[in-house]
Amino acid sequence: QESFDGVLTVEAVAGCLSNMSTSATGNELVYLDLFLPGQNLTDVSILCNYVYLQKLDLSYNKITDLQASQICRHLNDGLREGRKVTLMFSFKKKYSLFYVNLSNNQMGAMKDLSAHQALTKLILDYNNISEIKGLEKCRSLTHLSLAHNKISAITGLADLPLKTVCLGGNRIERVTGLENLQALQRLDLSCNKIQSLHGLGVHDLLETVDLENNQVAEVGEIKHLDHLPLLRVLNLLRNPVQERAEYWLSVNFILQSLTELDKKQVKIKEKVAAVNKYSPPPEVIAAEDHLTHIVYSMMQSQRIFDSTLPSPDVPYPMLVLTGPRACGKRELTHKICQDFMDFFGYGVSHTTRSQYPGEEDGTDYYFVSKEKFEDLVRQGKFIQTIKYSGDYYGLSREAIESVAREGLACCVHMELEGVRSLKNTYFEPRYILLIPMDKEQYEKRLMRRGLYSRSEVNVAVARVDTYVKMNQDLPGYFDTVINVGKQNRKKLGILLFRVFFLGGSFACANSLNVYRASGCPEAAPSLQIRSFHLHQALTDEMPDSTTRNLSARVQAKLVVHKTQLEETSMQKRQLMAREALLGKTPVPCAQLFKR
């Protein structure tokens, strides 16, 4: 190749043409390619005559004016990576150039490209351009690359149909000027000075964002991207935010559909870990809670539980009243234990919340400090714990065992999270859901108590729906569902007693007689209760709920494994019970059970 003195000549072109083939019309044999990179070219206007050229490499020249490049009509986009190509073609007065690569030249300013309405791909990397302009009428432009120029603000893109924008290696500080690019899919803003991702959240089709080597420092900035439904690839390498603790997990939590972060594939395990860390599903919280208490309790010296066997075949009887706070379950629990004291004992939970006026330590709760509570957890004292409204609540093993020792069924009240955790244990209580379906009344009741802040009231009211949904989604999860309207309260205790002892597999043989003897009237038919065991089809405005406990029991059997200690405890007590039936004297360890 010879030196062209900046002006491209017919002879020079003739010497560099290659790839002979038929023309687009199929009538002639023509050259399709011309490669002239790095020739110090400044004037390439002669190329207007080469109407059949499809590939033209004019990168690494000294072209200063974008308009000097002409139009290539039948261009094949056959450019391989790393190969710099500039393509031109003249089609009378109306240009139909659709691919231009003028990278690595010396252009300082962009000119008006209105005439290039067919232009789809424009590559102007490594020039001296400081302002994006002249593209307004390029209504076909889908790919624009202006990497490594001197651009400090994104302008002049209006509402072009751009799918790919590369502005890496410029001086951009803020992500503005992209708002109207509705078709944007890939955005490269690497090697700029960007601190905030504000302005990126409006591109519904955005799939890839490269922000390597910028100044993003806060994890919170990632939230600007969390509404992008298609975002899959994000590069934040060499940003200060990478130094933040748990950066990887938190970004993966905020952007859960990412498949690649910082040029590394995101693993399924990492996604699960991120969700479990920042927003664990209730089942995970319950499983962790259960695991914690099992592990801590195993670290303590072991003893046989009174609750493991009142009789050889059936589980220890427990009644759990659940529902949103202040729905009346606590009063009802107390009432049941008072009215039927020969059958039920109150399982007193521990709490870290402060004592309300009128509450008694050891009767309503064991009121303890947070430190004491944590200490008890470490001592393996609890069956289950929850954090609710900033305070901890926990039902201790001893709370149940002390009732079991008296030969009574344990009656407790708790929030849904407590139920979830308890379901992981070997206990098989009856779960009664008390639900205030009249939210207005319920809200008034909460307000009347004067104990709760506005936000606590809102949380409590919102939880009514959580309970209703749970009951609908998992039929049988609660054994009985009761709408705690005002009119029901007085009789609920009686009714629950009936449900519990009539329907329970652990029912006393004479419980019905005991109940009748106590003079309790029949439950009013208006009481809104559903119980599989009672087979009562009473009217109820509750959403349909099945109270069949069967599937829940079968499921519970499948998932809950008794610990070795629980198994041993049960076996020993079974043995003792059988021996007692045969009239044998109890073995010494029977002294452990205070009857």
Ligand SMILES: Nc1ncnc2c1ncn2[C@@H]1O[C@H](COP(=O)(O)OP(=O)(O)OP(=O)(O)O)[C@@H](O)[C@H]1O
């Ligand atoms: N061990 C426990 N596990 C789970 N939840 C519990 C436990 N003990 C108590 N709770 C529940 O925590 C919630 C808050 O209890 P707290 O006594 O502070 O509230 P309250 O406003 O007096 O409501 P309530 O009248 O329902 O008891 C209640 O719904 C209560 O049933």
